[in-house]
Each structure stands twice: as C-alpha cells, then as structure tokens.
Amino acid sequence: MTTSAQESVLDVISGLLVEKFEVPSEEVRGSAPMRELLIDSLMIVEMAIAVHETFGIKVEEEELRTATLAEFAAVLDERLTDR
Template structure:
C-alpha cells in the first residue's frame, strides 16, 4: 500500500489497524489510545514495521504506547513532511 496525496496519514494508519490488525472499525477513533487498539506487544512491533514500510517513517514502540491515534498520526505526518 502506498499513500496517495489526498489520503491522510490518519486514514492510512486507520486502514492498517482495520485491515492488517483486524481492529473493529467502530473502535478506530482519533481519540483512541494506540495501546488500546494494539492490545499486545507483538501488535505494537508489527505496527511500527507496517508504518515504516507503508509511510517510510521509523517509529518507536514507546511512541505507539503513549499516543492516541490522532497524536501518533500527526507525529508520523510531521516526520514525512520534514524530508
């Protein structure tokens, strides 16, 4: 999956959560803590890898545990645009 211009980082990460990690779509809200969406440490590691493969941004596991979906997406987006 590659990101197209109109598709936001939040949309891409939300899509990953639903499609790759089978998180119910009604639970994927901007205010949801990532640690609640990714319920075990393996999911967190896999998400870090998926974000790097899909968006080209390396993320730390601690980032995923500490942020809400919206905060995490904003952080990833800011690093994508810094290139």
C-alpha cells in the same frame, strides 16, 4: 510513500488497524489510545514495521504506547513533511 490529499496519514493508519490488525472499525477513532487498539506487544512491533514499510519512517514502540491515534498520525505527518 507519499500520501495524497485524498488519503491522509490518519486514514492510512486507520486502514492498517482495520485491515491488518483486525481492529473493529467502530473502535478506530482519533481519541483512541494506540495501546488499546494494539492490545499486545507483538501488535505494537508489527505496527512499527508496517509504518516503516508504508511510510519509510521508523517509529519507536514507546511512541505507539503513549499516543492516541490522532497524535500518532500527526507525528507521522510532521515527519513526512520534514523530509
């Protein structure tokens, strides 16, 4: 998938968090640690799968545990740009 200028990687990831993982939208902000948004191991695995299905990019679970939402989106954006 390629994201348009209208829909950034951050927007797509935020949408997944709210729609697929039912994270309250008020908690979805760039500074939020992904490990707090995805509160258990299963959610982390499911997000890694969702990212792969959405963007065609494989991510490690550790990347989801250590980054904030904004940091994670920036990593994905960089990987998409490098293709």
